[in-house]
Amino acid sequence: MEETYEIRGTDLLDSVKKLLTSVFETSSVSSMLVPVRHTTTHVLMPTLVSDPGELQRADPFAPCFPLNSAKLVSKLTKKHSNETMAAVLRPCELRALVELVKIKQATMDNLITISFDCAGAWPNREYNQAATEGKAKNRGFMEQRLESKFDDETEDRLATSCRICAAPFPENADICITLLDHDPGSIGVFAGTDRGREIITGLAFEPKPLPGTRADTVRAVIQRKKEAGKKVFEDLARETATMEGLGNYLASCVNCYNCRVACPVCFCRECVFNTDVFDYEPFQYASWAKDKGTLRMPMDTVFFHLTRMIHMGLSCVGCGQCSNACPNDIRLAELFTAVGKGAQEGFGYVPGKSMDDPFPLSVFFEDEFQDVTGI
Amino acid sequence: MDNFEPTIIAFVCNWCTYTAADLAGTSRQKYPPNVRLIRVMCTGMVDPKYVVKAFLSGADAVLVSGCHPGDCHYINGNYKARRRVRLLHGILGRFGIDRERLRLTWIGASDGIEFAKVIHAMVAEIKALGPAVSDMKLVI
Ligand code: SF4
């Protein structure tokens, strides 16, 4: 049984800041990436903190998820450094990071990962609107969510991706923070890795078993979210059962590629859709239009999305940032999560679960998938 | 649908299936003209985008055909192709492009007869299935 600890502060944020500060101080961390409140606006952004005193403005629990930080960690760790960095990540951010480490776009060699029971977030547009009106309820959001035991029926602003996320709990972070079922204001900590164990045992917190009810609560949350997902996926499957259906679903796409930029696991250094391959000559458009009678422009929209599915579907962690990024409110997270899940099941692959599972298209064996061939 | 003539795009490996197709021709094995052969150096170079593009350009089915396991001239291109086709089955299947429309076969260089047989069977089955997409204008 993994040793667990309890931290009791004046409230949740105070407890978590206690933890972050002591990780900072005892593990010779030189900087920590964590959502921090901007000094003069409502904005909360991942911020690289090197002065532990600044952790006072840290807030990982607000329903604000402007971007998937795995991409930032990739920027910060793609070259070897002797300095130790820590990153506070939602579980889906950590999963995306694991995927990036597998394809060598990030490393965890000198990175301490910290994750927590994720209560979900609001869509960016929703959060920003509320925050500008002073109604963002950053403080109190997590408390309410904990009180309802992550019951999504009582939180109607939650992003769909969060509503249907079946893995909102920390698993393989070095340091895993538990919130559900603890006494109000206090948090639990356990190590998800050997490195995490070393760090945590050095922190001088009080060992205490996790609340006895926690396992059941967690199971119930996952069950509810899976059911919500089932419903969403069934509706989606009906809506996109044909290529025409997929075309309709994406009809308002303007090929801005924001979804691709926001996606933490869209890994190509240069997207083929930005290359000469798709930079057609005017006469080509004209001749295609003649062939078909009409040519919807910009073209290659379905092609773009199918290509994205082929490239990153196996790694989709369901973070929902694609939906956040779309200027035309296309429900991309549902689409990509559903397609990704199907593709992943075909290879028995769970993205972000373990560094030991190779990316399915990076390995191949002689005696496998015999059922793919044949006529 | 009686006079529906499917279009099949076949990505065939230079070292085996392409040679088999050639052999079928020279040995007067007849096969339907619905198939358009695209010669590639190995099934391992068939980018999934090629397959997607074929369907988006109106193909009713796609065939990828290469060397038998163990015979690939680039050692393992055909195993890579197999994983990619599996992935494509998983993704395209959700959008109505079922796996009958995307086939992977191994046809050796001397299998001219086998090649003609595969094309016959595939054309007949795709004819029965009908067009892959009924209104291409909606596939933007
Ligand atoms: S496709 Fe969307 S949900 Fe999936 S990882 Fe990318 S941004 Fe997140």
Ligand code: SF4
């Ligand atoms: S963000 Fe929306 S509009 Fe832009 S490319 Fe993606 S789906 Fe299309």
Ligand code: FES
């Ligand atoms: S050379 Fe024929 S499949 Fe690779």
